[in-house]
Amino acid sequence: MRQRSAPFTRHLRVHRDRGHTVLEFRGEIDIAAEAEIAPHLDRETGRPGARVVxxxxxxxxxxxxxxxxxxxxxxxxxxxxxxxxxxxxHALTLRMLRITGLAPLLPPRPTLDAVLGRPGAASGPL
Structure with a gap:
């Protein structure tokens, strides 16, 4: 069941989905977006045992x-x-994740359902 837990902002929507907090980045993620997103990201990732997408x-x-x-x-x-x-x-973003070495540390999935949909579909905890 989807529940909205925060209002929309220009670059972020935060909502709950199947027991996870979903931080949905939107538009152009640049230094201005980073300043807008960081406080929400810190709040959601600062909780012990949080499950975040x-x-x-x-x-x-x-x-x-x-x-x-x-x-x-x-x-x-x-x-x-x-x-x-x-x-x-997104091909260019995936390439950036591979080049920087982040892809193996945080394996990307193509859709939210691939992460949360079927049992065993998620990549597992960090």
Whole structure:
């Protein structure tokens, strides 16, 4: 069951889906978006045992600011024994994740259902 837990902002929508908090990044993820997203990301990834999905399916542009957000989320989730999953199917963003070495650390899935849908479909906890 989907429940909205935060209002829409220009670059982020936060909602609950199947026991996970989904941070749906939107539009151009650059330094301005990073400043908007970071407080929400910190709140959601700072809870012990949190189950979080970062969904990049609605992202049009993704630069090093977006990478910083992903590395930040991963570090915080590791520190708090949480689960972090990534949804991404955009070829250029996937390439950036591979080049920077983030893809093996946070394996991207093509859809939210691939992460949350069927038992065993998720990549597992960090």
């Amino acid at each position: 970062i969904d990049l399916s609605r992202v049009e542009f993704f630069d090093c600011s977006g990478l910083r957000l992903l590395f930040r989320a991963r570090s915080r989730m590791l520190a708090h024994d949480g689960e972090l999953h990534l949804v991404c199917a």
